[in-house]
Amino acid sequence: MSRLIRSIILCVATVLVIGCTGRAVQNIDQSLPPSSQRTAAQVQQAIHQALAEQKWTLQQDNGSVIYAEITVRERHHAEISIPYTSQQYSIKLRSSSGLDEKDGQIHRNYNNWVTLLNEKIQQNLGITPTR
Numbered sequence: 001m002s003r004l005i006r007s008i009i010l011c012v013a014t015v016l017v018i019g020c021t022g023r024a025v026q027n028i029d030q031s032l033p034p035s036s037q038r039t040a041a042q043v044q045q046a047i048h049q050a051l052a053e054q055k056w057t058l059q060q061d062n063g064s065v066i067y068a069e070i071t072v073r074e075r076h077h078a079e080i081s082i083p084y085t086s087q088q089y090s091i092k093l094r095s096s097s098g099l100d101e102k103d104g105q106i107h108r109n110y111n112n113w114v115t116l117l118n119e120k121i122q123q124n125l126g127i128t129p130t131r
Helices: 002-020 040-053 108-124
Strands: 028-031 057-061 065-072 076-083 088-097
Touching: 028 108, 040 057, 040 065, 040 108, 065 108, 076 108, 088 108
Parallel strands: none
Antiparallel strands: 028 088, 057 065, 065 076, 076 088
16 A cells, blocks of 8 residues: 555656756747838837737847846736847846746746747737747
8 A cells, every 4th residue: 555655756756857857948040021022120029019909018128139028917027038030029038026936947937938929929010920
């Protein structure tokens, strides 16, 4: 009987460890279709709109890179940079707190946030979102 209990405890511990591990930090590099014919100003506007719609806070926009941040439940915080042109944009993690970022790994919620942001930018540009 004690062997069965040890096996169950080991299985539960394994599931907990696997479930709590982070995911690789997702940095997005998004090329726009050549047929999209967007200007850098249109890409900028689509990014600004998506940030607002997804509850990110715009920190700075220098005309080619946008800096933004998000804080969730006052304990999870991420800062990103979004370099952009008329042809492409990227979403890169700058820093985080409360998301267990370490060795290229981060809490899975961060990746969900940037995936949703990327999809919203694509929608605002009239591009079918890709996952």
